[in-house]
Amino acid sequence: MSGLAYESLEDVEFPDDIHTTSTGISNEKLGMWVYLASDCLLFGGMISTYLIYKNRPGEIAGLSGNTDKVSEYFDIPFTSMTSFILLMSSLTMVLGVNAVIRGDLTRLRLWLTSTAVLGALFLGGQIYEFTNFVVNDDLGFTSNVAASAFYALTGLHGVHVVVGVIMLLSMLAISFGTRIRAEAVEVVGLYWHFVDIVWVLIFTIVYLIP
């Protein structure tokens, strides 16, 4: 190993295609951003769907179960807490990115783990919320269109979180195995923050605005 300033840096690989792409941005990072731009339209569509349906309780015949608006059952203090958890996971994520750039693998693992755990907590909160709606409030996916739209939107977001947690855990595994690429962590981080800002939108638009 030639003389590097930081011992642990030998486990971290930095992108070198920066010098070979036309824009100076690595393919992975640009690709992730393009994908995130595309995801804007995915969530935009789901949020619009919810907005259109949110005030349409199913007083119309032919619906099963609860016909109340889903917003009547929101537990704002609880959701605020889970939102806070997701926000915090964004902080731990950026700390992780800074750690891997420094070549500090121990901290990287710490922050990756905390981010994944916080993400899992958020998911747990969502599962709790859903079960609560279904079991205690008798408000299921097919109860009325507003409920369907709510579950579809938050569910799609939840799927994104699940994918994010899996990616974080894979990063963690890789940091123990072979060398990890600093930029891979950063790109996973981008995805994670995006999931977070989508929740910022959902939290306000769906939960807080009456």
Next chain:
Amino acid sequence: MSAAVTELDDDSPVNPGEHHTHGPTDAQYFKVFFLLVALTALEVSTYWWDDIFNADTKKIAVPVLIALMVIKFFLVALYFMHLKYDSPLLKRTFYAGMIVAIFVYVVALTVMNFWSDSGTTEFNDPPIDPPAPFCATSSEPGPCPAG
């Protein structure tokens, strides 16, 4: 040992990580985070405004909420996602997606009368008089002829 690291070594002998990332420091991240927390707290507080001020605060709360949401959105995008520090191309890419999304969906919501009559089950420009029901036994539109 590894060619990749040696290559970087040539580029920046002191700290191989430094030459391609100019993101914020940990301390800056914490600052942004605390700002986000404060904004979130403010957001959540709107939930109790009606009780606190003993009035219908909806007219004020909604614009405030939207403003806070936008600020939080950009704080995360600009700082946590490094848009402020990275190549402008990335910013343009992401903003393009955002603008297209906002444009098409706002227009679609408008055409669907979301802003004016959100909440009816009539999806669109409801006729002034509700359409007369069709009658199965008559070929004319409208209710069944009496008798």
Next chain:
Amino acid sequence: MAIIEDQRPLELTTGHDPVAPEAPSPLGVFARPKANTGWRSWVNTVDHKKIGIMYGVASFFFLLVGGVEALLIRLQLSVPGNQLLSADLYNQVFTMHGVTMVFMVIMPMASAFANYLIPLQIGARDVSFPRMNALSLWIWLAGAIFFNSSWLLGGGANGGWFNYAPNAGVTFSPGTGIDFYAIGLLIMGIGSTVSAVNLTVTVLNMRAPGMTLMKMPVFTWMNFVVQVLLVFALPVITVALLLLTLDRMFGAAFFDASKGGDPFLWEHLFWIFGHPEVYIMVLPAFGMVSEIIPVFSRKPIFGYPFMVGSGIAIGFMGWGVWAHHMFASGMGQLSVLAFSLSTLFIAVPTGVKILNWMATMYGGRIKFTVPMLFSIGLVGMFTIGGLSGVTHAFAPADTQQTDTYYIVAHFHYVLFGGALLGMMGGLYFWWPKMFGHFLGERTGKWHFWLMLVGFNLTFGPMHILGLQGMMRRTFTYTSVQGFSMWNLVSTIGAFIIALSLLVFIGNVFFSYRKHRKNPVNPGADPWDARSLEWMIPSPTPEYNFAEIPVVEEFDEFWHRKYGHDENGRLVRIAKTEDVVESSDPVTVHLPSPSYWPLVLALGMPLVGYGLIFNLWWAVPGVILIVAGIYGWVMEPATDPDGGHGHDDHHDEPDEPDATELAAPETAEAELVSASAGSTGAITGEGDSQ
């Protein structure tokens, strides 16, 4: 995409035994495939050229499928009161025809060219994510086969290609056809998204030194716009299809007005996607003729910045016109007015293009080769289609036209007369580059004229029929309606188109046979063309460019051949043979082939069948997908630029990269065998060589 970069990536690729490339590797996964010839080399390839050719072959196959469906439609309508197809079967046939032509013919055929040509035109060795490129091909193909398998599993979709609610709900369409539509398009959408992200990044990131955006050929530009449109349009249809799936399979009621849902939402989501989609289909063909017309007019493209700018403008404005498909839906006068105006405006950049092509031809020394004929055909036919488009931009007129055959005439003039004619021209133009021999010129002219005449006979009369009031999507008509004569003419025209396609197939077959008997290499630059792909040997070597060119000007290759004398007259400054590339690549690192994209893609249709029939089917599907992802991540990719300095671990004989191809004596042999193999895949004769 490799997240880990193993220090000795080649360990996996070392098959040691050349006849058993699947020998288990130390990690217990597939051995790194290394076959360069034979069917395996196609199945595991990550080479953008082979992927492009496979897109082409598959989309041509689906063109025949969709064509047979079209002939059935025309046969049914040839005479009044025909009993050939029942009303229900007729619904399925026209729906399957439309969806097949849009998603399985025009789009993938454009992908074929985009994949093959973009890296060549920007001077790159491959796309930015080669394995993802293979993934998008396989996912698309899996989705396409899945969708068409509905014919055997209870009948095809029958709601029209735009599949309006509430007809698409379970109440009115209880069969599984529309489930196949929803899941099939979702699967293909995943493939297209992956490919769109990939090609967007490729154009931005993989350009040769000096190739600034405004020096890129128009074809690359138009395809870049298309990829960006896809990136933004596909998620919208994904939302619509997700909601439809939830409606049909999970009991939601998003589009069911009787339960508070809103059929109008489907229309909006579909057309927000749908209108950009029509440009997605036509812009690649615009790009092709923008390459062909300058070459055969021997003039640079007229108004290059306007050509590019109008493409971008179309891309932008295409987002603001979707509701012109909904003028008759009762969306309110203000909306109708706004969308009517915006639609009128979008005709402007489209017109700019047409004028630019004509100005390019004006005063040029035009050579009427087959590609040029097709391009001129596009300019003429697309103009007709664009003009009828303008007529239904006027909402009052459109309320008469909508859902009549007039609309059918319009979009066939733009899609067949625009997109398909352009791509046919593209096939004749780039065939020598792809396969190392020409398509027959004389047969090609037969092909062109038959197609043009057949096309106009088929779709021209539909203008009249539509204005007479013949509704589209109605399975028959009576003799007193006065539609009989033109319908018969139209059916005859359809069979002439079919004949022209047979001529094309014959052309492919016989020109290949002729080439095999007497191989004559067309040389790197058979047309005296302008852009970078003509600088490298035909058929394109696996590594594309032995040496990445340094670009100084738009039409770089042309400027290396021609300059101006002091009077401003065009003079040759270099012989073509001296300009084209001949040197051997020394340190080319190609991305290594991989089976994982295929494995991952195979899982998708299984999940689809699971959702439709029995969830157990989804289990193997999910297992395949997970295995695919796992194998993919664990398998180190070789960086396309080979920048990771793996050289010290190279074990030359086992390395499936280009160095061995380039050994001077074998180069010629490779050339021939590669061309034979490629063409074989098209004609099904590959193994006979």
